Amino acid sequence: MAIFARVVDEGSFRAAAKSIGLAPSRISETVTELENFLGATLLYRTTRKITLTNEGRVFYARVVDMIRSAETGLNELNALSLEPVGALRVSVPAFMSSSELLTTMGEFARQHPHVALSLSFTDHPVDLIDDGFDLNIRVGWLEDSSMMSRKLGEIDRCLVSGADYAASRPEPKHPGDLENWDWISYAQRSDTIEFIAQNGRIAKVAGNAQVQVDNVDALHHLTQQNLGVTVLPQYLAERGLRSGNFVRLLPDWQLRPLGIYAVWPDQSRRENLTVHFVRFLAENHQN
Structure with a gap:
């Protein structure tokens, strides 16, 4: 009955099989055995979808009640359990x-x-x-x-560049000063970076990236190679800042935490x- 309910919830035998961890054929056989036991058709099956019969709708509502009662009992047992398994x-x-x-x-x-x-x-x-x-x-x-x-x-995040790269550029005072800097961009992040001043004023910079990566560790490594400026999680940036390989830029401007x-x-x-x-x-x- 629980497998029948899962088929209804998931919308197909294949999806139910995947969520439970059984073969689709076994799921189908189980529902067929249940129908044979009840002497009633519970599901209309087509190659594209399944739908509940009238008997199936009535029975499904009762099965859901049964499952909820069983899960309440499992909750009570879990509360008594000293060791998760x-x-x-x-x-x-x-x-x-x-x-x-x-x-x-x-x-x-x-x-x-x-x-x-x-x-x-x-x-x-x-x-x-x-x-x-x-x-x-x-x-x-x-x-x-x-x-x-x-x-x-x-x-927390911060804006950094390699120390040698920063030394080759005038020290930025405002996010807009970074428009013409080389950026190393992160594929899962917008190219537009939003900065927040101490007075709450917001400034946005669209970084001009020559190199884009889809891995943050690669961002860290390429920043060490002095290829440009990027945004790193604070705890990763600290490694380069402590060693002197990185320089933190615009320390008076904040980046929104993630x-x-x-x-x-x-x-x-x-x-x-x-x-x-x-x-x-x-x-x-x-x-």
């Missing part, structure tokens, strides 16, 4: 591979040895459902979404392992 597959931006958030994830794994934590690092957007992730860490400004989300913190969000599909109404993991990150992560 299960597997989590999490997508994380690649540039956060040495961040404090990853340290917090490591602490979660240390405290919960029966949870198998699989972390995938990429700076490219991923699809939670199609790519099979339980949770996605997103950095930036969260767009409206049907997904569940929770803000975990913020990342939000760090946990995003996950609302595929379960119960207090599951994903929610437990998100709560741990939110309560223990230090910006």
Whole structure:
């Protein structure tokens, strides 16, 4: 009955199979066995879609009630459980591979040895459902979404260039002074950079980029090569600033921080392992 409900929720046998982790043929067989047991057709099947029969609509409503009752019981059991058990597959931006958030994830794994934590690092957007992730860490400004989300913190940013490159140019006093500088741009970020003055005034610069990359570590490396100016997360920029390889530009102007969000599909109404993991990150992560 739960598989039947998942087919209805997902809209197809194939989508239900992917979300559950079974073969589409097994999903179809299970629904057929249920129909044979009930002596009623629950779904009209075509090559393009499935629809509920009248009997299917009545039965689906009762199955949903049953699932909710079962999930309430699972919630109560989870509340009594002392040790989370299960597997989590999490997508994380690649540039956060040495961040404090990853340290917090490591602490979660240390405290919960029966949870198998699989972390995938990429700076490219991923699809939670199609790519099979339980949770996605997103950095930036969260767009409206049907997904569940929770803000975990913020990342400060700063404008830097290689020390030798900065020495070859007049010291900028205003963001507009950077219009003719060489920029190293990041593919997942707008070319227009917004700066905020101490008095709240906003200035925008459209950087002229000769080089564009889709990886923040590459931004860091090419900035060290004195190819131009770029925006880096504060914790990454600090490496070059401490060594003297970087120069921070326009220190009196601020860049809007980036939000760090946990995003996950609302595929379960119960207090599951994903929610437990998100709560741990939110309560223990230090910006």
